[in-house]
Amino acid sequence: MAPDKNLTTPARILVVDDEVTIQKFLRSILSAEGFTIQVADCGTAALSAAALFKPDLILLDLGLPDMDGVEVIGRLREWSGVPIIVLSVREREDDKVLALDAGADDYLSKPFGMAELLARIRVALRRVVQVAQPxxxxxxxxxxxxxxxxxxxxxxxxxxxxxxxxxxxxxxxxxxxxxxxxxxxxxxxxxxxxxxxxxxxxxxxxxxxxxxxxxxxxxxxxxxxxxxxxxxxxxxxx
The missing domain is CATH 1.10.10.10 (Winged helix-like DNA-binding domain superfamily/Winged helix DNA-binding domain)
Structure with missing residues (x-):
């Protein structure tokens, strides 16, 4: 079950990935765990959704069609402290350091196990985060x-x-x-x-x-x- 974070409503997760199969897979699994899911397929849509959907957590792919995921992280960190977990095929240490230095909270390489992803989501949602209004x-x-x-x-x-x-x-x-x-x-x-x-x-x-x-x-x-x-x-x- 999704952690309640001391809230009465389900935790909201924004999935940012341009691969339809990944979108459907994560939506299906995470919805079954009790989360409310919103999907964005590019960086521009992700920034807009982050302001309007007000997610409790963002799952972010780095290889987006309109801008690099690291830029998305930097743009989000100008006004938001929402936890960001990167899900990416990039496995080089330099890529991980770049994303984490930009403000990501965690980094998981594709392919990943759902048990591990869910565990990392639970950890991220337990954090107390101050989020500024956009x-x-x-x-x-x-x-x-x-x-x-x-x-x-x-x-x-x-x-x-x-x-x-x-x-x-x-x-x-x-x-x-x-x-x-x-x-x-x-x-x-x-x-x-x-x-x-x-x-x-x-x-x-x-x-x-x-x-x-x-x-x-x-x-x-x-x-x-x-x-x-x-x-x-x-x-x-x-």
Whole structure:
């Protein structure tokens, strides 16, 4: 039987694989174990399903038709802590390390035994995982973390990759101060910890795109000598 994870509803599993035979096999076996199953056959569909279906666990093949599974893992980890078990024909150690470093929780090579897979699913579901919401809104600013889309007053904003990454980090810690050191390490690495001017320039550029008046920020607040904070809806000035 599927573990209840202290919930009253069956655990939801998203199966991401483009092989129809694998989809049918996993759906049949896992459904019989009491899980609720959703299937996606490509990376784009997987990212959408992860946001809408809100799975408790994802079984992910790496060889997808539109993007590599490692990229899917990285995209998911920008906003979600859902457990990910990779199921792949790739058996090289380098492939396993790459997937695990990207944020996968476990790795099982194909072909695999169902008893072992079920055991690993039970272990993953026992973990307490914090999952952020894929959509964030504060005032007229909306950030779709799953779709990597930012809008202001309903219009799309053209952010640079660095500007988006700064905003993403602030969103995932919304309402809390994110230190200069944390932002510099996450965005540029340890070598840039003593170069706060790099961060200041990018924050300034980001503010000019999202703030009604960059000289009097409404969304991204400076905590002098500490870092920056993204205001939540209930803390915005009227």
């Amino acid at each position: 959509m964030f809104k504060t005032g007229e600013l909306e950030v779709d973390l799953a779709g990597r889309r930012v809008t202001l007053c309903g219009s799309d904003l053209a952010l640079t990759p660095t500007e988006y990454d700064i905003l993403r980090l602030l969103v995932t810690h919304a309402g809390k101060v994110v230190t200069h050191n944390h932002l510099l390490k996450e965005l540029w690495g340890e070598a840039y910890v003593d170069q706060p001017q790099v961060l200041r320039v990018n924050i300034s550029n980001l503010r000019h795109k999202i703030e009604p008046d960059p000289s009097r920020p409404r969304y991204i607040i400076t905590e002098p000598g500490v870092g920056y904070k993204l205001r939540t809806l209930d803390s915005l000035p009227q």
